[in-house]
Amino acid sequence: MTKIKKLWKHFSDIKKLGYTANLLHWDMQTYMPEGSNEGRSELLALIEEISHNKLISKKTKDLIKNAEKVKDLDLIDSTMLREAKRDYEKAVKVPTELVVKISRAQTIGHKAWVKSREKRDFSIFLPHLEKMIKLKEEYADKLDLGETRYDTLLDDYEPGVSSKWIADVFDDLKSELIKILDKLMSSSDKPDQSILKENYNPSKQWDFGLEVIKKFNFDFKHGRQDKAVHPFTTSLSSTDTRITTRISEDFLSPALFGTIHECGHALYDMGFMKEIHNTILANGASMGIHESQSRMYENFIGRGKEFWDYWYPTLQKYFPENLKDYQKDEFYRSINTVIPSLIRVEADEVTYSLHIILRFELERQIFEGEVDPKELPDLWNAKSEELLTVLPPNDSLGLLQDVHWSEGYFGYFPTYALGNLYCAQIYEDALEKHPNLPEQYSKGEFSTILEYLRENVHQYGRIYQPRELIQKISGKELDAKYFVKYLKDKFYPIYGV
């Protein structure tokens, strides 16, 4: 075996342990009997321990050192080496005791967060949040990958970007979003989503969702859909990608748009080039790029006018009792209702990114030492009023709404909004190359957009980092203007403003 092949094989074993852990997780969220939590956690801990030990072993170090001696590596080999080195160095820099401390703090912190939220009492969660911040500061100091601690934390989710870079992009976005929201809210003819909140037969919702993603070319020979309380997408091998969905009996949106969203994630994982199957490159470029794919399917396509030109008659057949006399154009408006609200996960396309900017700004302040965690509720509420025009009546509907901080996932939130921006910039390029995409959707044709995404995004997996990828596709740095333009072009007509 060549030096490079040996490195491939070693990291492919690590990748396979990751797939195995994914199956343990998938089963836990879908079919596992309720009394098996502890036994399952032990299996997960063992697989993760074996994988971690493999990664930080002397063998890894030697294999990397040997591979570095090889000259004239091609794109795949050189990126594989780059990512192997990155994974290795990040793993060895953090002492195992710190990993264990963080893991314990996650478990305890999560429980405290649940209780804190139930009791609407931030003081229960506060000491755990403070502890987690301290631990993550320590973690960032050990890794020391960027100019600031927060830059280092971001690297776990969005490699190659800095908090300053994000802040610059978000600043442009923020002022524009506030303007757009303001304008939409001034409309005297706002859409209304009550039609979506009627009773819809769950098994018909399931069937319609499957019909849609089949047309999107979700590959059921190499994937499947199951039910889960918190929908997610996961891969259990290079030829096995699964999505989950949640069906609400009295709200059409969660299953419908949830299924389409996860399908967007799955198509990414299903589209990696064969050459990187079973390697550590068989992964999304970043959380943000992954999110760009799910949002493109969910929002740019699935909440688009032309999509419903094709699908609405079918949907009416599935649910005649709800939709027989409801016009297509009204339905299109109803699924694009914009309402400034308290809860991120229920937010629309316009306000969603504002929820994220709020969190990003707070996280950045926390890790730059500008904020005492005690002050967070007040700061949250002030920002909520400023950005979203709504004031949380209690902390459970404010800064306690999301699970992320209890688990120490600082730096994760911004990737959701970056996903929107990447998406818009990529979609702009797709439309330039294939101006008739919307026309195709109205005929139920979704293969051109998938081919475009496979060629420009999916196949590369982790080969290009997000900024490189966006540059490669659009020839430019990430710019919020594409997303802003998309929102204006779409929502001004809907709101008649």
Add this chain to the structure above:
Amino acid sequence: MTKIKKLWKHFSDIKKLGYTANLLHWDMQTYMPEGSNEGRSELLALIEEISHNKLISKKTKDLIKNAEKVKDLDLIDSTMLREAKRDYEKAVKVPTELVVKISRAQTIGHKAWVKSREKRDFSIFLPHLEKMIKLKEEYADKLDLGETRYDTLLDDYEPGVSSKWIADVFDDLKSELIKILDKLMSSSDKPDQSILKENYNPSKQWDFGLEVIKKFNFDFKHGRQDKAVHPFTTSLSSTDTRITTRISEDFLSPALFGTIHECGHALYDMGFMKEIHNTILANGASMGIHESQSRMYENFIGRGKEFWDYWYPTLQKYFPENLKDYQKDEFYRSINTVIPSLIRVEADEVTYSLHIILRFELERQIFEGEVDPKELPDLWNAKSEELLTVLPPNDSLGLLQDVHWSEGYFGYFPTYALGNLYCAQIYEDALEKHPNLPEQYSKGEFSTILEYLRENVHQYGRIYQPRELIQKISGKELDAKYFVKYLKDKFYPIYGV
């Protein structure tokens, strides 16, 4: 940690890797998309490799050596050490190359067997069978655990028994079974199972099966049932035991008795004492003892008169179109129809063991060098006529019917018949201690039998070897007479002979 605790921990990791492999298998048989076979096989191979390397490591050797120095071990610790040593020694004695050769021969042999069976042409399978026999001879020579090679092979499935010991028990059984079968076939009033071969709604079959095993105390908090082409039971942790079933739309038996059969297996795995959870002792004493539990539920209880006193009215309510006017006594007779037939998996309680004896005698002759594999079809057919009075019209209905030999599972078959014998001898003891068991069944009470089995069989897991366990329970060596008596007492009245 004490020396013994260290050994426990080490082997508990090996056990957990086994559970992980079980999940990979379970998912493959239940939900995995069809195109994911190769990716899944690679994960399985990796987990098995990691587990095997852990087992044959110097660390294992040292831990065992250290543990052996500890004096006055209690029952659990000393058995754990015994079994750890047994697993270790068996693993190190067989060279890895041989394991790989056998594994490859399994894959290729299985394909050849499928083709051979399809084409009804034994010559396609013959060279692969010859090769597998050679490899298993080599395997037996390396292990060298008994007086004969076949004794060694048996040890993988039924520790502590020899082929001579089995032959002695089976010889008694064989002549009695032939006599019983002869007598039953002389009856002028044979039951008829055509009622079972009508159309039965699959989802109602599913629901009825669940109702039955719920009454048996199958613990749905720590287990579940799913569908699979080849039903099986598996454990994914000490608190997660799953069964699968297969539903036939035009035959009531497979799902009904299959579900009950697998439930018997599952109750065993669910009943290990807490002290041995997550240890290598959390396993059946042997394949035969495991089978004794499934057969007790399927046949001794589930095909018993009193069971149907309780359940038949419910079954009639599930399937009024089939059973409304069909009498309970006739139903009881129909599910206990005895027919000498060609196919083992379709055999009844009387002829089943004859199918096994046929295979046992041939396997023994093969590994004692008395048979050239070329002659197997003729030998099979002659034995089939002798034991079962039926002559296979072709090899696909004869010696090609079972998958086991293609995968090299020589020594597995006898455990099926041993299961019947263990079962009868254990059940005799249960009835002696609780003479009113049948009366309880007729009232839908199944907790006494489960408590009895938990106390006498389940809790011990692998602590006692099969012969010890039977001795402990009945005070005697295994004897076919209990099973013979059971068959006569049950079937003579049914056949009016």
